[in-house]
Amino acid sequence: GQQLNQSPQSMFIQEGEDVSMNCTSSSIFNTWLWYKQDPGEGPVLLIALYKAGELTSNGRLTAQFGITRKDSFLNISASIPSDVGIYFCAGLPEYGNKLVFGAGTILRVKS
């Protein structure tokens, strides 16, 4: 079945730095979603992308739907301690009706 490769697996950055993470696949996706999960909580939807090339922001977060439809990127600018958590990408395959999830990127921020 379709798989999503999410990288990096983890990041430990200084407060104020920018963060980039991505999700890639060998298959085409129609929708890309980015979620954040805080410890002991459920994933919270951050950004949804529905068109190839689409660039969408949510505060300090910006995500892009790759032109090839096989990847997506999430950037966080000027990181703060509350950005700590696990970030998951998820995609809806071109020929499918169920979301596929990446394994997550663990973000730690040093203040």
Add this chain to the structure above:
Amino acid sequence: NAGVTQTPKFRILKIGQSMTLQCAQDMNHNYMYWYRQDPGMGLKLIYYSVGAGITDKGEVPNGYNVSRSTTEDFPLRLELAAPSQTSVYFCASSPYSAAQYFGPGTRLLVL
């Protein structure tokens, strides 16, 4: 709106016991899902429903059962608990099959 609610938050079961994990949503979403999340892993789909009276298997349905008698509720049943079912269970709902909204999770320990 409360969104997606799940009960209980935490439960310890003995091997062979049964239990029902409750999930409810007040957003009038047609689609509902059950996932499990094992430590350091992404989300795996157990069962899903596209509307009241309609359910279907996901990636890891063995050992579980679901029912969907109303739009609001989507309980997950474990009949004979096994240690392999120790996990965190998340319920989610969506108005269509893409952007899903998650509950806070149920942590289950089977001893």
